[in-house]
């Protein structure tokens with residue numbers, strides 16, 4: 001038995017399905033930004049890392065990548081408090097540039113609300129959002145999403161960037177956590 005297997009209830013999105021959708025999103029973004037030669041893709045760490053690395057290889061317009069690390073604090077690991085802080089800021093300039101945020105999952109929406117407000121204040125030319133996963137039923141704050149990989153049910157998932165207590169981000173698929181296994 002592999003270490004992750006005792007936590008896995010089921011594979012929700014397998015590797016083939018994930019990669020196909022990531023390629024489609026990359027193609028869509030390439031079309032939408034065809035006239036843009038100064039795209040800045042911002043990966044929200046740590047969860048967005050796998051998605052950013054894979055999607056960037058399908059993007060045919062010239063673009064820069066940069067990283068922003070944020071975390072929420074105040075409650076348990078699986079429950080949001082709505083309080084978000086910056087752990088690591090960007091190195092890139094945002095002002096007057098076309099910015100696309102790349103995120104792993106939008107749950108309550110607090111993290112992305114914080115990130116979008118932070119980046120909006122730096123006056124980008126445009127600001128859009130691409131998330132691999134979306135849990136619409138958990139939303140507490142309204143977030144305009146431009147690109148969504150998959151809408152999923154309200155289950156705690158892991159793999160492909162998403163962690164289970166900081167582990168298993170390396171799995172090539174999205175799995176549902178087995179209740180009571182953690």
Ligand code: IMP
Pocket residue numbers: 047072080104105106107108109110111112155156157158162163
């Ligand atoms: P939000 O602020 O509630 O939208 O939460 C967003 C952040 O919570 C994401 O960037 C993830 O890091 C984390 N998160 C939310 N749901 C899950 C999940 O099912 N698995 C792993 N991390 C999650």
Ligand code: MG
Pocket residue numbers: 047163
């Ligand atoms: Mg996380």
